[in-house]
Amino acid sequence: MSETGRVEDPLQDPSVRYRCYHPAEALVAEGHDCTVVAAATFYENPLLKHDVYVFHRPNMARANFASVLAGLRKLGATLIADYDDLIFGDEELALVSSAVKNGTLTEEKAIVAFKSNLAGLRQFDKVTVSTEPLAARAREFNPDAQVCCAPNVIPESILSIQRANQTPFLKRSATNIGYFAGTRSHDKDFPIVEAALHRVLCENPHFNLLVVGPVVMPRSLAALPNVNTAPVVNFLRLPSLMSMCSSVIAPLEASKFNDCKSRVKFLEAAIGGCRLIASPIPDMQAIGEDRLTLATSTDDWYEALSAPLAPEARIELAKRNFAFLENTSYNDALKSLAGLK
CATH class of the missing domain: 3.40.50 (Rossmann fold)
Incomplete structure (x- = not known):
């Protein structure tokens, strides 16, 4: 309920x-x-x-x-x-x-x-x-x-579709970056990465940024020719849209509220076969830096965004992360608490 x-x-x-x-x-x-x-x-x-x-x-x-x-x-x-x-x-x-x-x-x-x-x-x-x-x-x-x-997980019904479609392993440009905001609640988070993104996109005009969702776009980014926006999409379409990107970002403002937020952005990135660059909230740290990239400062964001993964490295990361999704269970804790085990 x-x-x-x-x-x-x-x-x-x-x-x-x-x-x-x-x-x-x-x-x-x-x-x-x-x-x-x-x-x-x-x-x-x-x-x-x-x-x-x-x-x-x-x-x-x-x-x-x-x-x-x-x-x-x-x-x-x-x-x-x-x-x-x-x-x-x-x-x-x-x-x-x-x-x-x-x-x-x-x-x-x-x-x-x-x-x-x-x-x-x-x-x-x-x-x-x-x-x-x-x-x-x-x-x-x-x-x-x-x-x-x-912990939040991805169910087999979704995994099976993306497994059959080979979504995580689809070919895409290594220089495509995505930001997927499901709600406008991320308006205060985007500025964390704004300066680094602007610098990377200006220095590398062949890089592209796709921003999806109702987040307010900073003017400095909206004016760039290699930035595109799209409205929020149905969750069933999200993996195919994310598969256009090699890297996706999940910036979060440091706060007691955000410290409690979960790994959902990692789960979504893993389904799409994308490298995630994220603020180091505890649940992202728990995933491990062998599966994602944590960025604490503007310099961290700049360095990570400036160094896209080679296609072979992204495929290997996608394999590890998809296996992680397949082997993570929410219900162990729930069944133990409910006396179902």
Whole structure:
């Protein structure tokens, strides 16, 4: 069950895909019965047939929240809260959230939202999260809970298609760079790499930058002839679009909020067979520098962007990274917490 705003089509919500649909697919393949439902639908007409309920981003402000949880506990169900972003906590954390920095929420509304989400977290004694820093935050604010890290993964349904199409190994120009922003929440992140990108693209007019999504383009880059933009695409089309690039970038502003973010950009890059150059958030560091390139300073970004991988080296990296996707499981932690092992 997910607190998604896309009630009619929750599959289009990236957070719901990674935290609900992907693990559900793997569980169904093992013989379990799984249902994915939006919170707005679930609380109006709760499903009472399951043994385990995973509440993705539970919010105490939801009508019937407390009564539904009480009813499920009375039936003996196992209840788990799940998080893939730092959306709970005190005022300090609320004020550094991307929603505040990008103007999606006012400071006052963000504080209320974090407080309500925190109250929701404290209703659970079992919690799954997408990263270790997020696990530490969950333990900080709910110290009596059993917290497990269940990293984001790519399901076999997607892997099989890209495996059959050989997407990671498709030929592409070594000098094509991509930036794929699914939402406007990255407006504060792009400036981190702006100076390095501008220098690289000016010094190397045969390099090309493709920016996909609703991110605001800095004027210095938008004016360059070797920069192209495209609107956000359906997630099913993303791998083929990324396969046009040899390198993709994932800059993130340093903050307590971003420290808790996950490896999704690496997963997407690996499906497309791209080298990822990323800010060194902990979950990217956990992947390992043999699979991606971490950039801390403007000089780091410049050096990485100026040195594209040779085609043979990119293919070898793509093989390693695709194998990593095939061998990473979300459900080990979830099944352990739910008592399914």
